[in-house]
Amino acid sequence: MPFPHLAPARVQRHAAAALGALTGCGAAQAQSLSAGWGAVQDGLANAVTTLLPGLALALALLALLHRWERRLVLLALAMLTWYLMVLNVGGAWIRPAHWLAYEIALMSAIGGAVALLGLRESGLQHPGIDVLLPAQALALPLVALMGLSGDAVRLAPWLVLAAELTAVAGWLLWMRRSPLGQGAAAWWHHARTVGLPALLLISVTLHTLQRVWHEVPSWPSLTALLMILQGVSLLLTYAGARHQLERQLVQLEHRMQERLAEAERFHQQQAEQRLDQVTERERKRIASDLHDDLGAKLLTIVHTSESERISTLAREALEEMRLSVRGLTGKPVFLMDAIGDWRAEVVMRLGQANVEADWLPLEDDVVHTLPARTYVQTTRILREAISNTIKHSEASRCVVRCTVGDGFFQIIIQDNGRGIPVADGRLDRGHGMASMKSRAKQMQGQCLVESGAGWGTVIRLTIPL
Known part of the structure; x- marks a missing residue:
């Protein structure tokens, strides 16, 4: 039916x-x-x-x-x-x-x-x-x-x-x-x-x-x-x-990519930290060898040498060695303390060379610090500049001025000497100028030289803080 x-x-x-x-x-x-x-x-x-x-x-x-x-x-x-x-x-x-x-x-x-x-x-x-x-x-x-x-x-x-x-x-x-x-x-x-x-x-x-x-x-x-x-x-x-589900898979894939990138960054940071640790240990070892071996021998020469010239050279070498050790193992230095050290050394050396020293201090106190390596490199550039003024410029007066601004620290060294002759060609040829520029470049800074016959030399060192 x-x-x-x-x-x-x-x-x-x-x-x-x-x-x-x-x-x-x-x-x-x-x-x-x-x-x-x-x-x-x-x-x-x-x-x-x-x-x-x-x-x-x-x-x-x-x-x-x-x-x-x-x-x-x-x-x-x-x-x-x-x-x-x-x-x-x-x-x-x-x-x-x-x-x-x-x-x-x-x-x-x-x-x-x-x-x-x-x-x-x-x-x-x-x-x-x-x-x-x-x-x-x-x-x-x-x-x-x-x-x-x-x-x-x-x-x-x-x-x-x-x-x-x-x-x-x-x-x-x-x-x-x-x-x-x-x-x-x-x-x-x-x-x-x-x-x-x-x-x-x-x-x-x-x-x-x-x-x-x-x-x-x-x-x-x-x-x-x-x-x-x-x-x-x-x-x-x-x-x-x-x-x-497809949207969740896309989100999961995105999170996986982020996790992988984070893991890669972590491993890279770990590798960099291990490299820094190895480098730091090697620096300390080298500094220890310099201080214990070379430093002890130079100090012996300073106190036992009968020649004044040899004793002076040994004392200068000992001072350079100590500066190198400080650059390898030293802690950051307050900028005001560093400026005080540089001023004392510059005024003393210029005074010994019968050159009038005029150090213009910073207008205001600053709280910046310098890494030990930067302090050492700046000290050597400043020493080289003062050595050139004493040995080659025939100047009677040298003015040093320090400024801080826009995240940079600048030292200007100006003398009233004879300047760099045009016959010498490039200003960074000889007189340690190339070494000064190279050291400034290592600190991500620059060292400029301005000079002319008869109106002296101006050296501008600029480094980032």
Whole structure:
């Protein structure tokens, strides 16, 4: 026997006919309106039903490709079974005696799949339920096949199935009666995971109850439409989850790149620290050798030599050696202390050479410090400049001025000597000028020389602080 309850157009035709009679239309107009409305209803029902197998196939393939989306198989099963029932597949070869069992088997498969899907969407998953619902889908048709007499026995499978679907729908609506969160996104998630499965369960329940009480309304096309909406919702959920996963993978890759770069920087810093430690140990070893061996021998020469010239040279060599040791192992020096040392030495040396010394101090006290290496290099440049003034300039007066500004420290040494003759060519040729420039460059600074015959020489040393 066919499924007479799956023909909603008949009901609509009667409604259209009654509407035509009530509005005073003629019998022909009412019949035409009824036929037109029925055709529209049949067309929409056929269109909706035709979409079921294609969407079911897409959901099944997606579930097979991705294990974590196995719930899609449940909806695909419900769609295909509903499609078979609507098209009355099997009506030609199913025996009348077995028709009830066949119909119950289809509805049990649909009901069990929809119930499990609703529970999955709400977050409930229990091994007992996963076994119980498929078992009842097999047990209910077997009851019908037994051929037991009595209306109560024949109607029992329908009532059991309707009770199960009603219980699941009620549980969904009660346990998930409010959205988890605020805003449109939370309400949409609530409608997709609770509202839509509950509506589908109610629609299938009404269709099941119609087999017991024919007065119960049933809308097969609406059920098919709800299945399609549920399938589209699951596909959109899958697409959103995949997009979010891809975004998380991009973020993870970005964090991995940052971690790798951070690890590389850390290893580079460790290597530089180890290199600095090795360099520092080697400097201390060299300084210790110079101080203990060479320093002791030079000091012996200073105190035991009978030649004044040799004793003086040994004293100068000892002073240079001590300066080198300080550059290798010394601590940073306050700039004001360094200026005081330089002033004392310059004034003493110029005074011994009968050159008037005019040292112009800084206008304000500063709190900058100089690394030991910078202090040593600056001291040697200053000594070389004063030595050139004493030996070669024939000057009677030398002015030294110190300035600090814009992150730089500058020493200007100016004498009133004869200057560097033009015949000597470049100003940095001879007189230790090349050595002074080289030392300044090592400190990321510069040493400029200005000179001319008859108006003296100006040396400007600029180093960063």
